[in-house]
Amino acid sequence: MSEYRAVKGTKDIFPDEITSWKYIEGVIHRVVGLYGFQEIRTPVFEYTDLFQRSIGSTTDIVGKEMFSFRPEPDGRSVTLRPEMTAGVMRAFLQANLFSASPVHKLYYIAELFRKERPQAGRQRQFSQFGAEMLGASSPEAVAEVIDMMMQVFTSLGVSGLRLRMNTLGDFDDRVRYREALRAYLEPHSGLLDGPSRERLEKNPLRILDSKNPDIQSVIADAPKLHDFLNPSAKEEFDQVLLYLDQKSIEYVIDPFLVRGLDYYCHTAFEVVSPELGAQDAIGGGGRYDGLARELGSKSDIPAVGFAVGMERLLITMEKQGLLRHIVPSGPRVYIVLQDEGLKTHALSAGDLLRRSGIRTEMDLCGRSMKAQMREANRQHADYALFVGKSEVESQVYGLKNLRTSEQDFLSIREVIARLASSTKHVDVPDGGLD
RNA sequence: GUGAUUGUAGCUCAGUUGGUUAGAGCGCCAGGUUGUGGCCCUGGAGGUCGGGGGUUCGAGUCCCCUCAUUCACCCCA
Numbered sequence: 001m002s003e004y005r006a007v008k009g010t011k012d013i014f015p016d017e018i019t020s021w022k023y024i025e026g027v028i029h030r031v032v033g034l035y036g037f038q039e040i041r042t043p044v045f046e047y048t049d050l051f052q053r054s055i056g057s058t059t060d061i062v063g064k065e066m067f068s069f070r071p072e073p074d075g076r077s078v079t080l081r082p083e084m085t086a087g088v089m090r091a092f093l094q095a096n097l098f099s100a101s102p103v104h105k106l107y108y109i110a111e112l113f114r115k116e117r118p119q120a121g122r123q124r125q126f127s128q129f130g131a132e133m134l135g136a137s138s139p140e141a142v143a144e145v146i147d148m149m150m151q152v153f154t155s156l157g158v159s160g161l162r163l164r165m166n167t168l169g170d171f172d173d174r175v176r177y178r179e180a181l182r183a184y185l186e187p188h189s190g191l192l193d194g195p196s197r198e199r200l201e202k203n204p205l206r207i208l209d210s211k212n213p214d215i216q217s218v219i220a221d222a223p224k225l226h227d228f229l230n231p232s233a234k235e236e237f238d239q240v241l242l243y244l245d246q247k248s249i250e251y252v253i254d255p256f257l258v259r260g261l262d263y264y265c266h267t268a269f270e271v272v273s274p275e276l277g278a279q280d281a282i283g284g285g286g287r288y289d290g291l292a293r294e295l296g297s298k299s300d301i302p303a304v305g306f307a308v309g310m311e312r313l314l315i316t317m318e319k320q321g322l323l324r325h326i327v328p329s330g331p332r333v334y335i336v337l338q339d340e341g342l343k344t345h346a347l348s349a350g351d352l353l354r355r356s357g358i359r360t361e362m363d364l365c366g367r368s369m370k371a372q373m374r375e376a377n378r379q380h381a382d383y384a385l386f387v388g389k390s391e392v393e394s395q396v397y398g399l400k401n402l403r404t405s406e407q408d409f410l411s412i413r414e415v416i417a418r419l420a421s422s423t424k425h426v427d428v429p430d431g432g433l434d
Numbered sequence: 435g436u437g438a439u440u441g442u443a444g445c446u447c448a449g450u451u452g453g454u455u456a457g458a459g460c461g462c463c464a465g466g467u468u469g470u471g472g473c474c475c476u477g478g479a480g481g482u483c484g485g486g487g488g489u490u491c492g493a494g495u496c497c498c499c500u501c502a503u504u505c506a507c508c509c510c511a
Contacts, residue, residue, distance in 0.1 A: 405472095
């Protein structure tokens with residue numbers, strides 16, 4: 001084995017897997033386009049304080065999971081983006097997009113970085129597909145965003161997902177609830193573990209989604225956020241649920257669902273996959289009306305968004321057998337060469353075919369005909385084109401259909417005429433570039 | 435950061451209470467068929483047994499250290 005290996009928590013994606021990625025990406029581009037979302041690409045790194053400000057400095061992501069460095073010894077610290085929302089919002093504000101038009105629908109498929117211990121469904125470099133609706137966060141907008149996310153899953157054939165819904169209320173609701181929760185938990189603080197006790201001070205809501213059974217039993221009787229919601233927040237949430245009902249989107253209400261990033265408010269949601277291990281959240285999101293102002297905007301900008309873990313999606317699809325039928329398409333023609341002396345003929349035949357748009361492969365290392373045929377098979381070529389002495393003399397070549405084993409003798413021009421008419425393009429994802 | 439798990443051929447894995455030359459299947463290469471693939475048959479290549487140290491006449495096997503992997507906590511998509 002080589003002395004060098006990929007950095008912990010990173011992995012290589014080889015051609016066979018790329019086919020699956022392209023397929024999934026193609027479906028995403030297509031579905032999201034149906035909803036009028038447009039792609040945005042932002043830099044992989046941003047100034048560190050952008051993330052501190054937006055995600056929240058008490059979160060683990062900011063506290064201990066960021067890859068940060070200083071390009072200049074005494075310059076500003078920058079960080080490999082651990083999520084996309086902050087960067088998208090920054091770009092949006094920087095370009096003054098909100099004065100160009102009131103609502104912007106943006107999406108991305110992007111690489112993210114978090115310094116966590118790798119585990120099933122968790123890497124240090126991973127990729128998320130996500131969307132941000134900026135300028136609207138009405139119940140309709142929230143429902144549309146959730147609908148779009150679920151539509152991507154159904155278009156991919158993914159089944160068995162569970163959508164969990166909750167509302168976090170507005171800022172004041174949460175302040176009041178936080179105090180009530182703290183008051184309830186404080187007498188039980190002996191039962192809490194170290195990290196939870198710390199959170200009791202800084203961010204008690206986060207204790208709610210602890211997996212520790214002891215803590216869960218304490219939480220069971222804790223005050224519920226629902227009882228602290230102001231009437232309009234409640235009404236808005238009910239509206240969202242109503243729209244989901246109308247769209248026949250199934251969900252369960254989970255009063256303990258809290259998001260890990262501080263900028264969320266009101267509706268929060270999460271989708272869990274039955275095929276994943278402990279890291280079973282395949283997607284999640286919510287409203288974040290306060291983020292724009294947090295990042296220096298003079299006015300509030302209503303916003304909703306979500307993110308889906310691409311690797312987790314891939315694992316889920318793999319386990320559900322949804323990727324089995326996706327095979328890379330082979331070349332149209334594999335040129336089989338009788339002996340090396342005819343190399344130039346084979347090469348020029350190959351040039352002609354390729355220039356006519358026919359995907360053509362040939363042996364580049366002087367292998368036997370048998371080996372060349374095996375290679376043609378391995379690559380799932382449709383045809384073998386034989387270049388031998390008699391062909392070169394007569395200018396008529398054997399073209400063998402490798403599925404049916406039928407063989408015809410044709411001039412190169414005839415070969416092109418036959419194959420170019422039925423050229424197939426399988427590996428271009430639909431909805432790609434058009 | 436914490437706890438556990440597993441490291442033997444390109445891949446998936448056997449390898450007995452420590453014993454002589456470390457195996458299988460798949461894959462790869464070649465031949466059987468010197469101008470035609472898939473199936474079949476035959477042969478071949480490929481291993482510092484993760485690395486280092488120790489115990490022993492003898493270590494893939496036992497002990498220690500180390501590196502890596504995987505899973506879980508945590509966190510999150």
